[in-house]
Amino acid sequence: MKVLLIEDELELASALCAALERHGLVVDHVGSLADAEEAAQSGDHDAVLLDRALPDGEGLGLIPILRLRRPGVPIIVLTARGEMSDRVAGLDLGADDYLAKPFAVEELLARVRAVRRRPVTMITEPVRLGRLQYDLTNDEAQVGDRRLDLPRRELRVLVTLMRRRGRTVLRSALEDAVYGFDDDIQSNTLDAHISRLRRKLVEASAGVEIHAIRGVGYLIRAAP
Template identity: 65%
Template sequence: MRVLLVEDEPEMASALSTALKGHDMVVDRVATVGMAREAILTNSYGAILLDRQLPDGDGLALIPNLRAHGIQTPIIVLTARGDLADRIAGLDTGADDYLGKPFAIEELLARLRAVLRRRSDMPTETLQLGRLTYNADHREASIGGIVLALPRRELLVLETLMRRSGRTVARSTLEEAVYGFDDEIQSNALDTHVSRLRRKLAENDAGVEIHAIRGLGYLIKRTS
């Protein structure tokens, strides 16, 4: 899942980004309301973590604008302004949750899971192809019921391909799913992730194959 972190305090932003990446999330970091608005209008996010006290204004001012444009991405407000009146203001403005600083990362992750469940029509999202199963809620891939140990980026490649099984997924789409704004991308990095993933699927008889579509990207389909 791709998350937008809107936080201008460098140490806080770095700590949160590291923690979220450790839970298989791609994190884009921005530091102002203006940068957040631009990022949201040009990218797709699973959730937004929004600080209030930003250099160019109150982060809450962003929320009504997004909702007016039909953007219903879950938003958790993270702020040192955590008294009752501030929490009510945040929720009334359209935020899905409001978490006062300081907070434990475990609580943030729990609240993130909760808002995602509330926004989902299905309690658990499971993708199936051949003998391969991907549980989106737990970010876990399994073959014939046996969990497949995959590094974070290989798991993100697999999820992106499975959501579009049988269709070509452009390289740019895969790179956007796997890398955040701050990540350095080597020229052959994506190909390396796909190659390792393809080998593991074959070794474990997943019943699926990943095909390279020359000049375009990759697709995953059942083994013929």
């Protein structure tokens, strides 16, 4: 799962990023409304964690913009302003949930899972190809009835390819989906992830193949 964290308190943001990444999430962090609008244009985040008090304005003002660009993306407001009127304002503007600071990371993760299960997020049925299926709600891959355990970056490669199965996915799009803004990406790192993923899919008899399109990107399709 890839989330966009919009939080201007650097110490808190750093701690949150580290905690979320330990739980297998990929995190993009920005600290202002302007940077958040730019980050949201990529359209590849599975959830948004939004602080209210940002240096260039009220975070709630970003919700209508996010809703226009990504109608189904779950938005959880994180704020020190936890009065009933504040919560009502956030929910009325379109937030899916509202979490007052301080909070436990475990509670935040539970709320992210909960909002992703709601019908309003437009999460679809599992994506299937060959014997492989990817459950978008639970962020899990399976071959037949057996779960396929993958490191988070290999899982991000897989879900990005599965969402566009049969079509070429640009290398840059894969890198955007797999890595956060601050990650140091070596030239052959993505290829290494895909090589390991290919081997695991073959070992699991998933019935799919990942093909490299020279100079362009990769695609996944059912094995002949």
